[in-house]
Amino acid sequence: MSLTLKRKSIRKFLDSKVSEGEIEKLLMSAMQAPSATNQQPWEFVVVKNRDILAKLSKVSKGAWPLKEAPLGIITLMREDCNRPVMAPQDMAAATQNILLQATELGMGGVWIGVYPREERIKEVREIAEIKEGLIPFSMVALGYPEDTGISSIKYRYDPSRVKVIE
Ligand SMILES: Cc1cc2nc3c(=O)[nH]c(=O)nc-3n(C[C@H](O)[C@H](O)[C@H](O)COP(=O)(O)O)c2cc1C
Numbered sequence: 001m002s003l004t005l006k007r008k009s010i011r012k013f014l015d016s017k018v019s020e021g022e023i024e025k026l027l028m029s030a031m032q033a034p035s036a037t038n039q040q041p042w043e044f045v046v047v048k049n050r051d052i053l054a055k056l057s058k059v060s061k062g063a064w065p066l067k068e069a070p071l072g073i074i075t076l077m078r079e080d081c082n083r084p085v086m087a088p089q090d091m092a093a094a095t096q097n098i099l100l101q102a103t104e105l106g107m108g109g110v111w112i113g114v115y116p117r118e119e120r121i122k123e124v125r126e127i128a129e130i131k132e133g134l135i136p137f138s139m140v141a142l143g144y145p146e147d148t149g150i151s152s153i154k155y156r157y158d159p160s161r162v163k164v165i166e
Contacts, residue, residue: 001150003100008153010108011065013143018071022105026073026142029101033093036086042094042137045128047072055127056139059120063112069141073098074124076134077115088115091137098140108145114138 027044035041047053048071056074057067066072075098077091095111102109114120115137124136 003103005153005155006148006150007099007103008108008149009110010143010145010149011110011141012146013065013069013108013141014146016070016144018107018143022107023071025105026098026101029097030073030075030094033090033097035090035093036083039082039087039090041078041081041084041087041090043076043078043134045074045076045130047074047128052127056124059114059123059127059139060112060117063139065110065141066112066139069109070143071141073140073142074114074128074130075137075140076130077137079133079135088137091115095138095140098142102140102142106144106148107142108148109140109142112139112141 023046030042030044031040047056053066053069053072056072057063057065075091075095077087081087099109099111114124115135121136124130124139128136130136
């Protein structure tokens with residue numbers, strides 16, 4: 001089964017730590033994402049600190065998975081790039097690449113939405129001490145899954161959503 005079909009949001013994690021090698025693979029994949037004019041508008045914060053993860057888990061209702069996750073990655077979008085209007089799409093591609101790489105490593109994760117919600121951006125900026133010029137875009141809670149959930153995946157393929165032009 002392809003990675004894209006195996007990936008599922010994982011919100012509950014085992015205690016096991018994520019190794020430095022695995023963290024590097026997650027970041028390598030993030031930075032390999034496509035971006036407009038190859039502008040690579042991203043930077044990342046790797047969060048292992050439990051107190052900071054607990055604070056980040058309160059940024060929104062949906063951020064709770066960060067509380068028990070062994071690892072969080074905050075993706076940051078540079079304001080100063082070639083095509084700022086395209087940068088959110090680049091950041092989304094980078095975020096998805098982290099999730100796919102996690103799946104390949106037998107890990108799991110969930111995307112926590114931050115951008116464009118001003119109040120979340122502000123809170124993440126304060127908690128993680130993000131300097132001006134970098135906009136918190138997303139957070140990813142990561143770790144080894146309690147349950148990969150593969151058996152419960154529901155496929156969403158729907159040919160009626162597709163128009164073919166021949
Ligand atoms: C932009 C975006 C923001 C999301 N924010 C959250 C969130 O804050 N909390 C959460 O638990 N899941 C969040 N998700 C995950 C979605 O809920 C999840 O992808 C969707 O329900 C489909 O389930 P699946 O990922 O298991 O296929 C987010 C996903 C995206 C793409």
